[in-house]
């Protein structure tokens with residue numbers, strides 16, 4: 001089994017919703033980015049790619065490429081699954097920590113986990129979404145942005 | 161084997177001690193929080209819960225619940241162990257990185273590892289506590305708070 | 321299989337190059353630190369040590385020890401490999417996320433992965449280097465420093 005990490009940040013700007021782990025949530029700010037700025041899916045995409053040394057989300061989906069403007073990030077996550085599986089990988093689990101002062105994540109956790117499970121073909125107990133604030137300090141605490149840390153474990157045939 | 165991550169932050173305020181990974185350390189500031197604010201144990205609790213999609217520490221121990229005021233965080237960590245084991249998990253290892261300018265962690269590392277090992281039933285070499293400063297920059301560098309990043313790997317029966 | 325994490329930060333100061341994951345890159349700032357300040361290698365060293373509870377890079381290579389002044393960090397990474405292998409470990413994979421506004425990492429990714437693979441004895445697809453900016457916010461976004469998050473998975477004989 002091999003394990004990869006992912007980290008992503010997007011800035012909060014004026015707006016009325018954020019998309020986190022595939023779920024659109026009404027909010028008094030929006031996340032800025034070339035795609036839908038879903039930090040959770042971006043971090044998890046990177047964690048999956050990492051398990052087989054397949055570069056990062058920026059390699060596969062250059063922000064300079066206009067075709068990804070406003071893209072729904074499930075495209076990136078599904079692509080990472082395909083990359084991993086093409087190399088013989090079977091995803092053991094997927095875990096995302098969302099770090100933000102707001103919105104509250106708990107009411108949306110099950111919808112987020114269901115979406116990750118659907119996209120990655122994982123049972124509920126192999127999918128995790130957690131949340132924590134940054135206790136009002138740092139860039140997350142000042143509501144300048146939202147960060148995500150992801151972990152994915154993948155079993156490849158040749159590994160013990 | 162499945163792997164989960166955990167991240168936590170607590171603010172530093174006026175005070176005379178911090179509790180980190182179960183060890184009370186004299187310090188010229190204290191960590192603020194509803195419980196004993198042990199960022200190391202909180203991050204590790206989340207990492208364990210993540211391995212079986214069991215939500216996060218805030219679900220299991222709502223900060224709004226007065227019974228956890230000032231609680232010793234070993235309660236949370238032991239609970240996460242029980243959750244994991246109830247789902248058939250066996251903890252492979254537990255790792256915590258403490259990020260703070262002060263206090264120095266090295267003199268307390270063995271006590272912290274012993275406490276984690278005792279609570280989780282792990283031999284010494286399956287437990288890790290590491291420390292790094294943030295080189296005087298960012299919220300950790302300004303001594304506004306202490307952060308922790310944890311990783312836990314758990315083997316479940318049905319996994320390879 | 322056990323998994324460890326590593327986190328490191330070094331400050332950016334006046335200068336003309338940075339060394340990241342063993343690769344010297346021309347840049348309009350340099351990283352400050354006792355050794356060559358390679359945050360990627362430092363984080364990965366910690367992640368490896370964590371898999372067998374072997375302390376952290378600061379234990380093995382105290383910054384107060386003049387012999388490590390300006391040291392090339394591949395020394396630290398190779399040492400961590402030796403520690404892990406002396407305990408019967410076989411490294412499954414190594415993953416580093418570099419968090420910086422600049423320099424661009426993608427043009428150097430293959431050289432970094434080759435260097436990690438060479439030092440740790442890993443095939444290309446067991447090595448990962450990823451990069452992300454911090455979207456101009458926080459200490460990374462202000463170009464005050466560069467951070468790295470690493471993950472390493474190691475199989476030990478007695479583990480499932």
Ligand SMILES: [Mg+2]
Nearest residue numbers: 008009039042
């Ligand atoms: Mg992104």
Ligand SMILES: [Mg+2]
Nearest residue numbers: 168169199202
């Ligand atoms: Mg906490």
Ligand SMILES: [Mg+2]
Nearest residue numbers: 328329359362
């Ligand atoms: Mg360092």
